[in-house]
Amino acid sequence: MLRARFLSVLLVALTPACALADSPPIDPHADLLYRQALTLLEQADQQISGFSLKTSTTDQDLAQQGRAMGRSLAPAVSLLNKAVELEHPVARYRLALYYMTYLPAEQVPAIACPLLQTSLDQGFAPAALGIEAWCPDYRQSAAFAKDLENIPSAASRFAAYYPQPAERLLCNREQPQGLAMQWGRQRDFQAEVYRLQGNSDPVHRQWYWKKAVDLNGCFSVSQRLLSSQH
Template sequence: MRSDRSLLSLLWLLPLTALAGDPVIDPHADLLYRQALPLLEKAEAQSNALPLDALPTDRELIRKVQALDQTLQPAVALLQRAALLQHPVAEYRLALHYITHLPAGQIAAEACPLLRSSIAQGFAPAALEVVNWCPEVLEDSTYRQALEQVSTRSSMYAGYYPQPAVRLLCLRERPQGLAMQWGRQRDFQAEVYRLLAGLDASQRVTYAHKAMEINGCQAAQHQLVSHP
């Protein structure tokens, strides 16, 4: 029997359009995702509590890292099961786990199939990490189409926010230490418009202004100054 990770890697072979259309979230997958949430919240608190200036041999640091791993293992297992059922939010959170915990050389292979599937279903947060780890997707015209569908599916995902991200450029606040940034649905929508402004020069002003209208996105304002 193939492992969960092997099955997830098969998503990389699917074109972005193969997962397009009106997504339907599997109820069992959603239950698995909801079961993972309290463990993910606990793991985030444990991660934020890790001392940044401790030596790798520090016993207290080792104890806390071991406790964090014990929390993450069942959470990741639940996310993997939900991702196999193409739950777009679980796919994003699992990809985010790989991004923050795997060596850099392994991230694209593990995270990109998940991010491709998630954004193809219109889940906005996945679009941010696609830019960082899956640049080849940016050359695919269907990536832009997926971004444009985000706003039409906002009601479908309203109950899944806030969501974490490595970096939200439209927010004034900067991430502190190992902590993730958490954004509301409108914050991620602003990020999507910022990304669209960078993809389409003919619509740059329109998209940048939409991002600025949503949450005062300074990064979009800088786009207008840099490329009037």
């Protein structure tokens, strides 16, 4: 029984190793467009950090700030769209993140989810968190589970693109404030992937959650992991 379980887990870990081996390289011109957009996005992040986003800030104030930021991000969004047309996986995620942040909630799934799904299918881990939050149908699909399994095989391809922002990193103890994003390293997003895999796979849940805790302490599952061992 233990041997069968070990082999099952081993297959989960090893199968993705060649899954993305044939993925086309990121287009150099697309990467240039993304890097240009990134400069503008970083400037916008500095503006966001300059806002007074205290707990007493009203929803109306936040909405006004959001609209102002949306306008200031227009040149970056244009560049991201051009990079997306050239199949850039990270640009897809950052464009989806823009829509997740500034569009009305009811419009987000139809516009952001296709970008997130394709980015994740290309092996970019942060897209999984957007899918968790906004794309319930895909989140419950076998395709989503397969995409998560393939993430480690693409790690070297995306190492230079971190850190990355996210709406919410559940393995992180800190809560995001106002319009500010949480930023994570590659290992932080891999921990989130292990958390998601544990959530959807009861048989191997403890194995996945332990992997998440080993990577960055993963606060959201560490206590549950400890309690299940007593």
